[in-house]
Amino acid sequence: QLQLQESGPGLVKPSETLSLTCTVSGGSISTTDYYWAWVRQPPGRGLEWITNIHYSGRTYYNPSLKSRITVSVQRSENQFSLKMNSVTAADTAVYYCARHHSGVRHAKDAFEIWGQGTMVTVSS
Amino acid sequence: DIQMTQSPSSLSASVGDRVTITCRTSQAIGTALNWYQQKPGKAPKLLIYKASNLYSGVPSRFSGSGSGTDFTLTISSLQPEDFATYCCQQSYSTPLTFGGGTKVEIK
Numbered sequence: 001q002l003q004l005q006e007s008g009p010g011l012v013k014p015s016e017t018l019s020l021t022c023t024v025s026g027g028s029i030s031t032t033d034y035y036w037a038w039v040r041q042p043p044g045r046g047l048e049w050i051t052n053i054h055y056s057g058r059t060y061y062n063p064s065l066k067s068r069i070t071v072s073v074q075r076s077e078n079q080f081s082l083k084m085n086s087v088t089a090a091d092t093a094v095y096y097c098a099r100h101h102s103g104v105r106h107a108k109d110a111f112e113i114w115g116q117g118t119m120v121t122v123s124s
Numbered sequence: 125d126i127q128m129t130q131s132p133s134s135l136s137a138s139v140g141d142r143v144t145i146t147c148r149t150s151q152a153i154g155t156a157l158n159w160y161q162q163k164p165g166k167a168p169k170l171l172i173y174k175a176s177n178l179y180s181g182v183p184s185r186f187s188g189s190g191s192g193t194d195f196t197l198t199i200s201s202l203q204p205e206d207f208a209t210y211c212c213q214q215s216y217s218t219p220l221t222f223g224g225g226t227k228v229e230i231k
Contacts, residue, residue, distance in 0.1 A: 047168065047211065049220040062219040096167055102215070109174065109215035110158040114167035 002027040004097050004115035012091075012122050018084040022097030022115060029078045030055045035100040036073065036080045037111060040093040048093075052100050053080060087122045094119050126150050126214050128223035136231040143199040145226045147212035152192045156216035159188055159197045162225070163208045171210075172197065202228070 008020035022036065029036065035052040042048075052060045053071045061069060070083040084091065094117040101108040127150035137143050147157065155175035160168035170179045172188035175195060185200045199206055207230055212223040 046224045047213070047222040049222070052220075060218050064219070098167075108158075108170075108177070108179075109156060110170050110179075111160070111168070111213070112170055112179070114169070117167050 002099065002113055004099065004113060006095060006097050006115045006118040008095075008118060008120070010119055010121060012087055012120060013124050014088055014122055015086055018082075018087050018091065018120055018122075020082045020095055020097075020118065020120070022080050022082075024078045024080075024099075029073060029080065030075050033101060033104045033107065035060075035102050037098045037100045038071065038082045039096045039098055039111065039114075040091075041096070041117075042090075042093040050082065050095075052102070054103065058103075089122050092120065092122045125219055126153065126217060126221050128212055128214060128221050130210075130212060130223035130226050132226060133224065134227040134229060136229045137202050138231045139202055139204055141202045141231075143202050143206075143228060145197045145210055145228075147190075147195045147197070147223050149193045149195075149214055149216075153214050153216035155191050156214055157188075157190065157195045158213045158215060159186075160211050160213065161206075161208045162211065168211070199228075 003025045005023045012018045037052045038050040051071045068085050073080045096117045097115045098111040099113040129148045131146050157175045159172040162168040176188045187198050189196050209225045209227045211225040
């Protein structure tokens with residue numbers, strides 16, 4: 001059974017870089033049918049999509065965040081990562097990684113499997 | 125960006141009630157609409173994809189309908205484990221966007 005697990009610092013200082021990794025277990029990240037996603041949720045608020053990346057490197061970004069984001073796949077480690085620079089308090093949120101079924105015929109085009117989420121607080 | 129408007133933002137219901145939640149999009153998206161359930165401190169769970177398809181393992185009391193700009197999630201007989209927040213999400217175009225959520229509380 002596929003599982004996703006986020007990891008990274010829970011506290012980041014303003015203007016610094018947030019770095020998170022999602023480890024995929026129980027299946028391969030190098031699968032044609034899926035993109036790997038980051039979604040965040042500020043405290044008490046709704047979900048915000050950040051990015052989708054395919055193991056091939058094809059990537060989609062939320063334009064509102066694109067200038068501050070770097071996302072990559074580490075195939076040998078079955079992981080994918082998110083870096084967000086110049087963070088502010090507005091970036092304080094629970095960050096989820098997820099598997100998005102898309103890009104192929106008959107895709108569900110939905111976030112099927114989610115990690116448990118990791119809280120990141122931006123504060124000095 | 126496609127804006128998602130859910131209504132109501134919250135509701136109170138009793139076990140056994142039929143519950144309907146609505147999601148409206150700012151432009152037509154065909155059936156590219158998904159529904160998720162989220163409980164406090166937990167990740168969202170996919171319930172319905174492409175407007176009306178029940179995701180694997182989801183109880184049949186959940187159903188979805190709609191196309192274009194107006195969509196509905198229905199719980200036919202509310203169960204104790206269904207008290208949660210429900211949100212819609214469009215997959216028609218990027219940026220992928222979510223509704224603000226509907227919190228279903230116990231009456």
